[in-house]
Amino acid sequence: MSEMPTAETPESPIYLFFNELGIMEQLVTTQLERVLPGGLTKSQFGVLNHMVRLGRLESPAELASAFQVSRPTMTNTVQKLLAKGYVEIVPHASDSRSKIVKITEAGVAIRSEALKALAPLFERIGISLGESLFEEAVSLLQKVRVYLDENR
């Protein structure tokens, strides 16, 4: 009752990492959304980009899993994209519980525009910090992600 033991946590590098992660994510999200066209959010762009890159047809559940968000969250994102005409929803052929999200012409176009809008930002960052820094960082992040994903 006399003194507080102050040495409770020696500022674990793990907590520092989590903290830094949160701050970074904040900065990145706001900066990306500042330049994305048509009021696209980072999540909405992420889904469009994912669909173009993979070229594969996926259900909302598969998309949710790819981005590590809950199914209700992906429902929401897909509905926003649907309202903007960037995707269409078609029923799954063999499983009537499921749906298939297809990107539209407009979706492909806005994704292309978004890439053009992001390019200068990425270029500046690449010049200033070097792309290899990001390759290293990605490989570290992936290790942590895989662990968290498996031990959830």
Place this chain on the structure above:
Amino acid sequence: MSEMPTAETPESPIYLFFNELGIMEQLVTTQLERVLPGGLTKSQFGVLNHMVRLGRLESPAELASAFQVSRPTMTNTVQKLLAKGYVEIVPHASDSRSKIVKITEAGVAIRSEALKALAPLFERIGISLGESLFEEAVSLLQKVRVYLDENR
């Protein structure tokens, strides 16, 4: 109009990094909040922890700057902490626009409890992945953060 040029973006390591960042942040937030006591969110815990560690009195604006969130966001977080009795708000001595956020006894106590709740999680992660991985990652993240912060 015939074929789409598919090589629009050679999947920049920078975008991969941003993407990985978002997914990680998702996982970390949900896992931290699953173990935090008293319905503390990651942000609320972050603020309490910050105040204990620095021991310095800060205004909402200074807290917002430390966590790179907007002032309205910090207003919200502080109000949640206030409602739970973990902080109190006192007027600033010389500047009557400003306020000072002070952590309460209850705030110190719940922060301490939170550390105990987080410890096993951090320990497991540290054993599995090694703390040095996180030290490396933090130093990389900080470089990027500083850049984004300065070129905003």
Place this chain on the structure above:
DNA sequence: TTCCTTTAGTTAGCTATCTAACTATATAAT
């Protein structure tokens, strides 16, 4: 002194995210 600009905090209205709970369909077990 008076006016202009900046800063602190808040309010309003939006999106993204979560969990809990619900419906419907599919699949396995009895």
Place this chain on the structure above:
DNA sequence: ATTATATAGTTAGATAGCTAACTAAAGGAA
């Protein structure tokens, strides 16, 4: 065939975050 369990999608209600716009106070310039 019936029942139980698991999965897909949605709805409801919560928090965190943003920008825009507002009030109040501080500080500098005319």
